[in-house]
Amino acid sequence: MTVDESFGILRVSVQSGNGAYPVQGAAVIVYYNKKVIKVMTTNRDGRTGEVDISAPPAALSKEPQSKYSPYGVCDVSVNKEGYYTNIYRNVQIFDNEISNLEVRLIPLPEYAKGEDTFKVFDITKHNLAVTGGYNG
Amino acid sequence: MAETPDNIYVPAYIKVHLGRPKENAENVTVSFLEYIKNVACSEIYPTWNETAIKTNIYCQVSFALNRIYTEWYKSRGYDFDITGSPAVDQAYVKGRSIFSDIEKVANEAFNDYIRREGSGEPLFAQYCDGKTATCDGLSQWGSYELSKQGYTPFQILTRYYGEGLQIIYDADLVVNIPSYPGKALKKGDRGDNVRYIQTQLNAVGRNYPSIPKIPRVDGIFGELTQSAVLEFQRIFELEKDGIVGKSTWYKLKFIYAAVRKLSELDSLGADIVSYSMQYKRPLEIGMVGNDVKLFQYLLDVVAAYNDAISSVKVTGTFDESTQQSMQAFQRYYGLEITQSSNLATFKRLYDEYAGIMTVRPEVSNSAREYPGYILRLGATGRDVRNLQEYLLYISTRNNKIPGLIVDGVFEKYTYESVKAFQKEYGLTQDGLVGEKTWNEIARVYDEYKNSVAVAKQYSGQKLV
Numbered sequence: 344m345t346v347d348e349s350f351g352i353l354r355v356s357v358q359s360g361n362g363a364y365p366v367q368g369a370a371v372i373v374y375y376n377k378k379v380i381k382v383m384t385t386n387r388d389g390r391t392g393e394v395d396i397s398a399p400p401a402a403l404s405k406e407p408q409s410k411y412s413p414y415g416v417c418d419v420s421v422n423k424e425g426y427y428t429n430i431y432r433n434v435q436i437f438d439n440e441i442s443n444l445e446v447r448l449i450p451l452p453e454y455a456k457g458e459d460t461f462k463v464f465d466i467t468k469h470n471l472a473v474t475g476g477y478n479g
Numbered sequence: 480m481a482e483t484p485d486n487i488y489v490p491a492y493i494k495v496h497l498g499r500p501k502e503n504a505e506n507v508t509v510s511f512l513e514y515i516k517n518v519a520c521s522e523i524y525p526t527w528n529e530t531a532i533k534t535n536i537y538c539q540v541s542f543a544l545n546r547i548y549t550e551w552y553k554s555r556g557y558d559f560d561i562t563g564s565p566a567v568d569q570a571y572v573k574g575r576s577i578f579s580d581i582e583k584v585a586n587e588a589f590n591d592y593i594r595r596e597g598s599g600e601p602l603f604a605q606y607c608d609g610k611t612a613t614c615d616g617l618s619q620w621g622s623y624e625l626s627k628q629g630y631t632p633f634q635i636l637t638r639y640y641g642e643g644l645q646i647i648y649d650a651d652l653v654v655n656i657p658s659y660p661g662k663a664l665k666k667g668d669r670g671d672n673v674r675y676i677q678t679q680l681n682a683v684g685r686n687y688p689s690i691p692k693i694p695r696v697d698g699i700f701g702e703l704t705q706s707a708v709l710e711f712q713r714i715f716e717l718e719k720d721g722i723v724g725k726s727t728w729y730k731l732k733f734i735y736a737a738v739r740k741l742s743e744l745d746s747l748g749a750d751i752v753s754y755s756m757q758y759k760r761p762l763e764i765g766m767v768g769n770d771v772k773l774f775q776y777l778l779d780v781v782a783a784y785n786d787a788i789s790s791v792k793v794t795g796t797f798d799e800s801t802q803q804s805m806q807a808f809q810r811y812y813g814l815e816i817t818q819s820s821n822l823a824t825f826k827r828l829y830d831e832y833a834g835i836m837t838v839r840p841e842v843s844n845s846a847r848e849y850p851g852y853i854l855r856l857g858a859t860g861r862d863v864r865n866l867q868e869y870l871l872y873i874s875t876r877n878n879k880i881p882g883l884i885v886d887g888v889f890e891k892y893t894y895e896s897v898k899a900f901q902k903e904y905g906l907t908q909d910g911l912v913g914e915k916t917w918n919e920i921a922r923v924y925d926e927y928k929n930s931v932a933v934a935k936q937y938s939g940q941k942l943v
Contacts, residue, residue, distance in 0.1 A: 353576070354716075359784060360738075360740075361783060361785075362733070362737040363686060363734075363737035363741045363783070364738070387688055387689060390714070404526045405526060407610040407620045413524065425838035429574075436576075437524065437525050437526055437578065438526070440525045440578050441579035443578075443582070449785050450831075451838075452831045453837070455834070466572055466574060466575050467572055469521065469524075470521055470608075471608055
């Protein structure tokens with residue numbers, strides 16, 4: 344990464360029971376441009392360390408332009424034995440901003456079938472970056 | 480002179496439909512705080528300044544409260560409070576990341592809302608991006624521009640919504656979420672609010688072991704309480720100032736509620752597991768029985784781990800809310816949605832429940848929390864049984880405490896055991912188990928269970 348490149352920070356925290364307890368020892372894999380850039384494990388508080396993720400300069404989110412995406416994206420997978428594996432696609436990262444991915448894992452049923460053990464979250468484009476955004 | 484309208488209550492939880500109203504989509508129940516954070520992160524950019532973020536959050540809060548206050552969706556037969564569709568309401572994206580800079584503002588502003596002078600109703604604060612669409616309300620990009628020019632949130636809101644606005648700060652939350660006392664709790668403070676946060680920190684600390692246990696829940700905010708607060712703040716991404724301001728107060732409430740829920744389910748489960756785990760008959764509205772209770776209990780356990788399934792009161796009577804929860808379960812797991820329960824639903828429900836039981840952390844080593852009422856001679860029930868279990872265990876480690884029968888009835892052996900314990904640990908020997916005595920019994924039980932030698936000097940004796 345060159346000195347001029349802008350980036351944001353991703354942090355992941357993993358819990359279960361709607362936040363009642365942290366999940367320790369979950370494998371967190373971060374992908375950028377489809378390649379694995381970091382593998383982390385959650386500590387006893389359910390937290391990982393930080394990862395720097397490339398993001399376009401902040402100036403792009405301070406003007407109403409739609410030519411360039413104002414944020415960078417990465418994918419994250421979270422896996423812990425006994426729980427569904429959560430996969431997050433297009434997690435948004437802004438220049439010089441911290442992005443906290445709060446993962447809630449759901450325990451697998453007793454007789455889990457292979458294909459059915461994933462939960463995928465496709466993060467939709469940020470509403471302000473979508474042309475024609477209107478509310479009400 | 481016009482009367483000041485009453486302030487409304489902010490709901491602790493909100494049910495969000497993840498699509499347009501008529502769309503077949505999941506309904507998730509999340510804390511109002513989480514909801515606002517998610518909406519704010521989905522609607523505006525974290526690189527904006529604090530004024531712009533705050534102004535937009537006031538609109539988002541007011542919009543949502545208006546939907547709830549007017550029962551917009553409920554009155555139309557829908558069983559959710561609001562949708563997550565920006566085409567109809569405001570954007571809510573399940574699983575999205577939360578930006579720190581927006582979170583900081585949302586933690587403070589999630590229960591602040593706008594209304595017009597003389598009206599109790601939260602303002603129906605419509606807004607749009609202001610670049611590709613204009614509307615009769617706030618322009619998101621416009622608000623950002625004005626904030627850069629130095630206008631305050633109130634001025635910006637007045638610009639878009641007209642004169643006569645009021646911003647109501649710090650609205651109370653509904654029912655069993657006591658409101659922030661208005662002033663931060665810090666070292667040196669004393670009182671019920673301090674005792675309250677100490678109890679909660681200890682309960683959360685059982686699941687989050689980095690949080691040091693506060694040995695005496697005495698209502699005095701000392702060094703140990705401050706350490707626990709700091710750890711809590713560190714784990715939950717709050718400002719690490721060691722004082723309990725609004726952000727920490729509410730985050731602690733919501734985490735405690737989740738911790739408490741699992742603990743209550745454990746207690747409830749102790750009774751229910753004695754029921755037959757077999758599917759007996761299809762259950763429908765109006766039916767009563769132990770099999771209904773079991774069904775409700777299984778649903779409630781699954782709901783505690785999945786925000787797409789609403790929680791159920793385990794009453795033994797199959798009512799509409801039970802049916803709703805069952806249908807949310809069926810929807811989530813791709814089962815046929817039915818009016819009454821069936822074998823397929825029961826089997827899948829039991830499977831999910833069994834899976835949960837396999838992974839839940841081993842908290843059974845710890846004593847339960849104080850049940851909230853004084854246990855005394857003549858009392859009966861689950862809480863008495865728990866008390867007896869703890870005392871019995873302690874009696875096997877300390878022969879100053881006489882043994883007793885664990886039968887759920889507070890009779891003379893239990894009474895004698897309690898008094899002996901109180902004598903041994905320097906408590907008032909009245910044979911009553913209030914919060915102080917319970918917490919001390921729990922503490923000693925936990926320490927024995929965790930094989931840590933307890934060296935208490937009350938009786939001048941070293942205990943093994």
